[in-house]
Amino acid sequence: MTDGRMQAKARIRELVDQISHHDTKYFVEDSPEISDYEYDMLVKELRDLESRYPDLVLPESPTQRVSGKPLEEFPQVEHKVSMLSLGNSYSPDELKEFDARVHKLLGPGERVEYVVELKIDGLGIALLYEDGVLTRGATRGDGRVGEDVTSNVRTIRSIPLRLKPEGGLRNCEVRGEVYMPTDGLRRLNKEREAAGEPLFANPRNAAAGSIRQLDPRIAASRPLDAYFYTLSYTEGRMPSTHEECLERMRLSGLRTSPHTRKFGSMEKVLEHIASWESKRDGIGYEIDGIVIKVNSISQQERLGYTSKDPRWAIAFKYPPKQMTTRLVDIQVQVGRTGALTPVALLDPVQIGGVTVTHATLHNEDEVARKDLRIGDMVLVERAGEVIPQVVKPILDKRTGSERKFKMPVKCPVCGSDAVREEDEAVRRCVNASCPAQVMERLTHFCSRDAMDIEGVGPALVAQLVDNGLVKRASDLYRLSPSDLKDLEGIAEKSSRNILDAIHASLDRDLARVIFALGIRHVGWTTAAALAGSFGSMERLEDASEEELSKTEGIGKVVGESVRDFFANSENRRLVEELRRAGLRMEAPKSRAGPLEGKVFLFTGELKSMGRSEAESLVSSSGGKVGSSVTKATDYVVVGENPGSKLAKARQMDKKVIDEDAFLRLVGKK
Ligand SMILES: [Zn+2]
Structure with a gap:
């Protein structure tokens, strides 16, 4: 072994031990001993050494947490000692x-x-x-x-x-x-x-x-x-x-x-x-x-x-958070991707202090599996502050007048075929210009986490679509005051505000534009990852499946979905029109921001922006966002109705700031 190689081997061992130690301090004991920056530097040094000496990589190296190819299936293994239930x-x-x-x-x-x-x-x-x-x-x-x-x-x-x-x-x-x-x-x-x-x-x-x-x-x-x-x-x-x-x-x-x-x-x-x-x-x-x-x-x-x-x-x-109520009807909603979702309409019922009137039924198989019928008395559950679920029908209460639910094979909105593909639990309306889909796509495009166009919500989108003023997102940027003049309930002043808000959205960054396109499986974090690694819409449009799958945080399913999206000429046309309308198609060059290395934590609702926008402001200024109060936390930003994190922050004597102070820190005020 050469000297350099021996040194590398010893240093790799040392770095793996050090990083593991800091992982325990941070993730297990909630009491980090070094800053995130120092930690990142250790990991970087380890990665560099490992890439120079790939055969010296240790199996327990923290760089190997995510490794290996996707599996076809999980191998079965026998437990050393049987795992009994209680x-x-x-x-x-x-x-x-x-x-x-x-x-x-x-x-x-x-x-x-x-x-x-x-x-x-x-x-x-x-x-x-x-x-x-x-x-x-x-x-x-x-x-x-x-x-x-x-x-x-x-x-x-x-x-x-x-x-x-x-x-x-x-x-x-x-x-x-x-x-x-x-x-x-x-x-x-x-x-x-x-x-x-x-x-x-x-x-x-x-x-x-x-x-x-x-x-x-x-x-x-x-x-x-x-x-x-x-x-x-x-x-x-x-x-x-x-x-x-x-x-x-x-x-x-x-x-x-x-x-x-x-x-x-x-x-x-x-x-x-x-x-x-x-x-x-x-x-x-x-x-x-x-x-x-x-x-x-x-x-x-x-x-x-x-x-x-x-x-x-x-x-x-403990007793589950469950109540019985009547399943009054099953409605079918059409989403942005054309997916038909059955939704339970319930007699209002209080569960854990919240009035529940709707519950998701996921898909037609789920309704059939649970044998839910319209008119049934049903058991409804709320778990972990998530959407309410219909657990099962109360069979004893059946009178015989209940009706079976049949998933429509036509879209309930546009009447086109609703098709269920193999390996899919979901039925989708095949008509890309289905008004329900168009509406949902536009509403998504304008939403707070996407292009954040204030004042353009579902109601206005419906008006714009119904009056033939907007068919696709790029049409928004062509609207004129006279277009809005005839819409019901829109005064001259508010029509000017709406156009200003649309214009202001030209300033949104690439991650938001990608997210706003509404590509299936591309949520906010994924959009940010794509923007970060491709840097421009053009490069993303032309990315091969292989390039996509090599991107950190992007799986095979997402990669395929992105490919499919840009393989469609209609979608390419939309992107081209958005480009011509002046939307940002390039990511900003990265630079050290004013909040370099600072760790922020949010609790409660902010008045001026959504959580993800606030978080992206932090990261674009070089800061980081934590999920719980730890020694590493620098600022706790408190909005309305803060949670238990505030008490913990006070207890740990953290710097607690309000929304205004936060906006000043990130240079928005
Ligand atoms: Zn439809």
Whole structure:
């Protein structure tokens, strides 16, 4: 080995260890020791060395989190120790019975301690570490055989690729829950809505759907996190208590919950459960119950298992946020991409403090699978502050007068054929100039996160389309005062404001223009990634599928969708007309902005702009946007109705600023 090569090898080892250490500090312990800039410099140095010496890349290198090609399917793997489910309980009485059974089996007078954990609504996962290095991540599956999702598990930044030696775990298997925080889900759903994709019904589906993505790059783009709660196997001595297992996992760099408590009696456990019922909405992720475990491992072993559950642990489930109401009708909406979506119209009902009148039914298969009929009494659920769902019909309440729903095969708006392609759950109106689609596309184009044309909402768009003034987005830029003069309810002054607002949108950046085009699967973040890596609309238009798939954050599906969009001559014509109208088709040259390296956090609603616009202002000025208050946070921007982050920010003595101050910082005021 040459000297340079030896030095590189040693330095790579050093950098991997340092970066892993900082990852734990940042993602697991919420207490970073260095600035994001210093961190980025370490990663950059590592990447440079690795590209010069590709054969020296370590498997646990943080640069290898997203790696490997998309899979055809997930290999099946057998668990080292079966992953059993827990028995469920729904009332204090059932827990008292559980406690009595434990005491009876262990013998009278024996002291029992219970460790009590939050039950997160996510996806169970088992990680295998060999010589301290993460070698396998698997889903629970049927408990005996699960799916090997290692390449996706590696993309979760809070999961250590190598365990820290402090915990004394080298060859072991640990279990935990992969979940999607509420904020992340809300953002992802918003993005999916904008990209014309179906929304996730709840955090569990979102986590499961993300970890089961065949393309690790997609999994990497999803806001996933994980907590660990079981040491199922370790080489050498097993700790004597569950509490110690948790502590050793924590010392090894695995993220463990700060809300775990230990109690000496079931009475105390019940008080704790009661106190969490009201607290559970404010912790940033969805929990559906509490898990109670006997602390002593030797007691656990003596208690053993029934045919399906351990006798030393039980889950307590909180009542779900569900209500019954009548399904009055099923309406069919036509979206921007022509997708027909059945929507449940409900008798208004209060669920968790919110009046629910509509619920999504996703697609026709879903309606058929649940056997929902118009007129049914139905169970409706709201989970994780997401859109309400119809869970099932109440069959006992059926009178025989209910009607089956049939998905129309013609578009309910324009009457064209609505076609369902193979491998698709969705039926789409084939008519690209379908008024419903045109309306939705234009409304999307003008929306706050896209071209942000104030005053041009769904109502005005409908008027413009109905009067034949606008057929496509580029027509907006040709409108004259006389065009608007005859529209109902538009005074001269407001027509001038509308034209000014349209004109002002010429100033929007390339990312917004790309997003505004409404390409399927291209949400806001994707649009920003495309603008960043291609730099101009022209280059994006001519990008090959291969170039697209090499772009960071862009998967195969998105790449194909972008290709398809620009392969269509109508779409190319639209882009050409927008170019002639004077829209920005180039990304600004990057430069160090005034907020270089500063970390911002937003809570509450801003008056003058949407969240994504505010975030893009931060990033275009060189700053970064965080998702929770940490030591690295520099500014917390508070809008109306701020959430719990404000209290945390005050507690941590962070610089809290209002919207005006923020606008001044980014030079908008
Ligand atoms: Zn149509």
